[in-house]
Amino acid sequence: MTDSCLCLGIDFGDCHVTAGVCSDAALFGKDILLPVQTHSCNVAVVDADCNLPDTDAVITRTPGLRIGVRTADCVPLLLYAPDIAAVAAIHAGWKGSLGGIADRTLELLDGLGANLSLLRAAFGPCICGSCYEVSHELTDEFRAAGFSDCLVGERNVDLEAVNIRRLLRAGVRRENIKPKSCCTLETPAFPSWRRNCDSRRLLSWIMLSQ
């Protein structure tokens, strides 16, 4: 964490968990488990630092093990299950949002015994629906998957809204979902691939307190 890296905390309102975002993952340091993201819907449950190829979401119940994901317009989603003391970090671009990586992560947390009505969720900065124009073919795919109300006009998709819909469908309570603080494309402090093919990556992380 250096002066040239904007780092902000995300408050889950619980002293047992800390979370945050940093504007440049490369400057954050090595004290974090980051999967090798491939826009898959693969989720790993880990209890220690390890290599995670072809993985786009991580769950852990190990206190002090910081987990995170890297994005530049894609959706970073952080979860905290207070009843089983578990946290998750999810990377959901259009592929993961359409394919349901959030659902897969919630299924695994449910399998670990989490009551999803207690789950807390927070989104890191990502591109907003007004800025995220895609092809007609892709809007058709989201429409066919039941996300018509997450489209903005004819050509735009609100990926955060898609993931919020998935959380609500799984039983997460709306009041336990914290939306993103800003749009990456509209906020120069944060990396945006759409804005300038930014080589930086936003880091979104979460950790159970020790």
Ligand SMILES: [Zn+2]
């Ligand atoms: Zn925007």
